[in-house]
Amino acid sequence: MNFQNIAPIETNKQLLNLAFAKARVKGKSKKLKGNWLQIIRQKEALKLDIVKDTIVPRLDKVLKSFPATADLSDFYTKLMNLTLDYPNYKKSLGAVNWAMGKIRLLHKSYVSKIIKCKDREAIKDLSKQFYGRLSSLLKQVSPNFVYLEKCRRIMKNYPDIKELFTVCIYGFPNVGKTTLLNKLTGTRAQVAAYAFTTKSVNAGYFKVGDKKIQVLDVPGTLARKEKMNAIELQADLVAKELADSIIYVFDLSEQGGFSIKKQEQLLQNLGLKKKVLVYLSKLDLVGPEVLAGFKEKYYSSEEIKEKIVSFVKIDPEPVVD
Ligand SMILES: Nc1nc2c(ncn2[C@@H]2O[C@H](COP(=O)(O)OP(=O)(O)OP(=O)(O)O)[C@@H](O)[C@H]2O)c(=O)[nH]1
Ligand SMILES: [Mg+2]
Structure with a gap:
């Protein structure tokens, strides 16, 4: 089993900065049609899409690049128990999975609120609320990101044991x-x-x-x-x-x-x-x-x-x- 290619894990701040930067740039480039209210709604909803579509696949990549615990041989499970806090490792992977689900739900609920909203200020307010809740959610799982990055660095040195x-x-x-x-x-x-x-x-x-x-x-x-x-x-x-x-x-x-x-x-x-x-x-x-x-x-x-x-x-x- 090869542990060398586990992708580095970004911090919650890096993820947010990247997602917001993409939303700013891409959100401007798309031509939107309709009256002013429709345009504002589409613009804000689009930004929320971009933020979600930047963060969720990155978290998914983190989850997929670590070996599934069920696939690990007895030797590697024992090696992980010796070199890492294995329960914390499993808990951290679970937290990433949980965060992905939560972000999807948050996105869905705020986009549907924005699409129905008839007031410019209220639309902006909903966007702000989404960003606020998203960043506190990511802050909550930030220790798990930090721990998984630590695990990645340790696991990088695991030998690639072959059946020989x-x-x-x-x-x-x-x-x-x-x-x-x-x-x-x-x-x-x-x-x-x-x-x-x-x-x-x-x-x-x-x-x-x-x-x-x-x-x-x-x-x-x-x-x-x-x-x-x-x-x-x-x-x-x-x-x-x-x-x-x-x-x-x-x-x-x-x-x-x-x-x-x-x-x-x-x-x-x-x-x-x-x-x-x-x-x-x-x-x-x-x-x-x-x-x-x-x-x-x-x-x-x-x-x-x-x-x-x-x-x-x-x-x-x-x-x-
Ligand atoms: N002169 C001499 N020095 C040797 C020989 N073999 C190893 N050394 C030296 O002994 C020291 C320890 O060698 P390593 O191969 O790192 O020893 P190790 O058993 O792997 O050490 P750990 O990983 O710390 O357990 C190094 O300075 C080597 O250069 C040898 O045959 N002759
Ligand atoms: Mg040695």
């Missing part, structure tokens, strides 16, 4: 996980010399023969069971629920800030019923004696590719009668 054999690159912060993702898949995800550089899930792909593998690089975990923050919990979610297999990045140099002992403990306590491959990062910073003392089986990035491809089940040939 999936590997999760896991380990403490700053050990070299993203560096390995870039090496395996040719992505250019951000790498930096501090912990929690990766705050959301990065995806990359590699292919060996006709087998395509999805590699998900996740934020580092501090492995504090009860105290994980929302960033770390994303790592847990991918490792536990999405990944078919794990690459555990081990920084023997300890330059990332985590001791060999701590990293060994995390590796032993992973408790996932999945194949785990160990990758040693920063070997250029490690002396031969340290490497010799490391007793776990480990793989180079090239060996990891081959190994992972060997994990992918070959679908049995379909039986033909």
Whole structure:
């Protein structure tokens, strides 16, 4: 699922300014026929049409560009629960829908009042009332617009998960996980010399023969069971629920800030019923004696590719009668 193309959400003020500007310009350009009263009525009703037809489709676009909650997979629903205030997100989408309906009703009722009105001042008054009620309605849902824009910016960073054999690159912060993702898949995800550089899930792909593998690089975990923050919990979610297999990045140099002992403990306590491959990062910073003392089986990035491809089940040939 792709979250990159959700349209930006305008503020209530931007929407109103745009609608009023359009009504001013377009309202003047149309030639109207009839006596003065008919012309005034048509002119005001036309402005109301333009305002409604500017705002409602924009709100509709906001609603349509967010994925319908019913279409979201379990993984994305969980990811949204970790990274956003999910009830507020759903409430905000509901508020946009409510506002659209209200604007349509308001427009209909004021246009029908204007069309029946016989007094120039009263027509102007009705127009003013419409604009006043419209702007207070939009003000009422303005916090929902602001919240949805915040959600859009967060969701833009969600990985576009594909239905492929999936590997999760896991380990403490700053050990070299993203560096390995870039090496395996040719992505250019951000790498930096501090912990929690990766705050959301990065995806990359590699292919060996006709087998395509999805590699998900996740934020580092501090492995504090009860105290994980929302960033770390994303790592847990991918490792536990999405990944078919794990690459555990081990920084023997300890330059990332985590001791060999701590990293060994995390590796032993992973408790996932999945194949785990160990990758040693920063070997250029490690002396031969340290490497010799490391007793776990480990793989180079090239060996990891081959190994992972060997994990992918070959679908049995379909039986033909
Ligand atoms: N010398 C050396 N530095 C490395 C190697 N791999 C990674 N680094 C450095 O280690 C630092 C952390 O690398 P990242 O790939 O951002 O580590 P990460 O595990 O993704 O970090 P978080 O996203 O914060 O959890 C960066 O400064 C990298 O340049 C390596 O093989 N050798
Ligand atoms: Mg990273």
